[in-house]
Amino acid sequence: MQGMDVLHSMKNGQQYSVLNFDRDAGATSIDIYDYKTLSKTKTLVSSANLKDLRYFSDYKFSSDESKIILATNEEAIYRRSSLGHYYVYNISDSTATIISTDKIQEPTFSPDGTKVAYGLNNNLYVKDLQTEVTLQITADGEKNKVINGITDWVYEEELSFVRAFEWNKDSNQIAFLRFDETNVPEFSMDVYGTGLYQTQQVFKYPKAGEANSEVSLHIYHVNDKLSKQVLVQKTYTDFYIPRIKWTNNADVLSAQFLNRKQNELDLWMINSKTNKTNLVLTETDDAYVDVTDNLTFLKDNSFIWTSEKDGFNHIYHYDKKGALINQVTKGNWEVTSYYGYDDKSGNIFYQSVENGSINRDVYSVKLNGRNKKRLSKNEGTNNADFSADFSYFINTFSSASIPTRYTLNSAVSGDVIKNIKDNEALLGKLSAYKISKKEFTTINVNGNDLNMWMIKPLDFDASKQYPLFMTQYSGPGSQSVANSWNSANDYWYQSLAQQGYIVVCIDGRGTGFKGAKFKKVTQNELGKYEVEDQIEAAKILGKRTYIDASRVGIWGWSFGGFMSSNCLFKGNNVFKMAIAVAPVTSWRFYDSIYTERYMTTPQENASGYDENSPINHADKLKGDFLLVHGSSDDNVHLQNTMRLTEALIQADKAFDWAIYPDKNHGIYGGNTRLHLFKKMTNFINENLGDKIKNN
The missing domain is CATH 2.20.25 (N-terminal domain of TfIIb)
Structure with missing residues (x-):
């Protein structure tokens, strides 16, 4: 490719x-x-x-x-x-x-190009590129205690950023976050390596309901060599600062504050000269508010913002004081990416699922919401990289049958100007292999039309019966059923299909791109409705004449492993086998930001945590179960698998398991992935198929 x-x-x-x-x-x-x-x-x-x-x-x-x-x-x-x-x-x-x-970490030029700021040993530094003098601008950084300008573990993992500092446009101020981790509980992992004694990695990891870092916002004034803390008048004391961004006014910083429950997001404007703070926008939701990366300031400091407050994720335009000017996009579909605003043409460029939730298209629309135009032409997944002046975009397109194509397109019409790369050679190589078509349909489950794909053996015969192998992830807002080119796992599914399996993937309730109501129905009950949908879907598919309802299996990784475990335990009369890789087995073991967003805290919602956790249903196991984990998983800790293992042992349940030494959540490196997928294939063949061995 x-x-x-x-x-x-x-x-x-x-x-x-x-x-x-x-x-x-x-x-x-x-x-x-x-x-x-x-x-x-x-x-x-x-x-x-x-x-x-x-x-x-x-x-x-x-x-x-x-x-x-x-x-x-x-x-x-x-x-x-x-x-x-x-x-x-x-x-x-x-x-x-x-x-x-x-x-060092995250070196970043000042806008005038004369300096570079970076993180080192939990402190922030600025190097003057003209004098080559380096100035340390914070001094209290200490491992597992205080971090300046770089996010802590849970912010990095769940709020998706590492660099927690920003230059203003005049290159004379740096806004940064400070994380005081002192009261955050520590997690430790043994690292076995090749030495005589193992070593230990110890880091701060706030599990659901436990103490988070105390985060504070500071502004460093380069010329004065002084830092000032920014304080805003919030109604809550436990909070996150998920985004900071300078406006076009060099003295005005925007900061998003999110309460710990994550159902209120406040946008503040902070004047670094006067220390005056203004709350310009508040988003609230009965479940949770998604943090937006799409905040864009126009020349007049009015701003573009995305929100799902009308039930679907859309683009809004506000004046600099936070008064709504207009809702730019509307409809029962989601904006999935915001590309930018061209002030010359007055166009906003974005990606959406207006052409079906498994597809992605590129659009332009005027700032006032008029003259919407679909720029991408092919049905599948389209993504755009625009030129700096928004005259061109490089479109990246693929579908389930067409590998990734890169084309140069006009930003005015969307027409292809030139082909860049088409990966036709890959199609030529694949023609030598048995490749089944990925069939996209919907399936009505528990009153909802759920997106589904199915891969059948190339020599499929509707008069025969085939074992069914289900794959899914199912996490909140996720999508596994998408009209895009193969991932690495798709080739494995093709291999399984040619060995005689029908492979199916279904996005149940709680997954994304079908509106807030569909996504947030799982609030406070992770693993209830999602599991019900997979179990019911397996029952419905099992009634098809060409599927052997006595041979149905399911697998998943991470959230998908949490799901596959629950499906086998709770659906023990439906599923014959399951594989769970790096699964969460109790949400009590997982991190604060992710878990509490959907579940609140264990103290507030004990039943939601416990009634849907696999460790509390181990006694229901009847089928064949393979449990896999990496011993150095800093994300979903090995603790999850160890606790489920103990529950299965005490319930006197037979199962298979594998621990991959010193491997993280991705379980890769060297021969690791090949070994894992051979092991899973053999397990499937032994328990669903005809005991075909892949050695």
């Missing part, structure tokens, strides 16, 4: 850059291409020409594109965070200067 790595639209709007790797030379480069011709015009920088930099894995331009931060020696910390060595490459003289000999 061919792709476009680290695509960046140059500020002239006529060119874009891509990170390329030269396998023969073993070097990486940033290459510049013209939108109109798609031809490469120059190599901006190549590691082959840098004596201290053998390769780089990522890059970021300064605002004026005269300098580039190049990343190398990156090592993952958690899901989104990493440490690395970073160089500033100066395009004018082709020099590369290391920012710090220490491995």
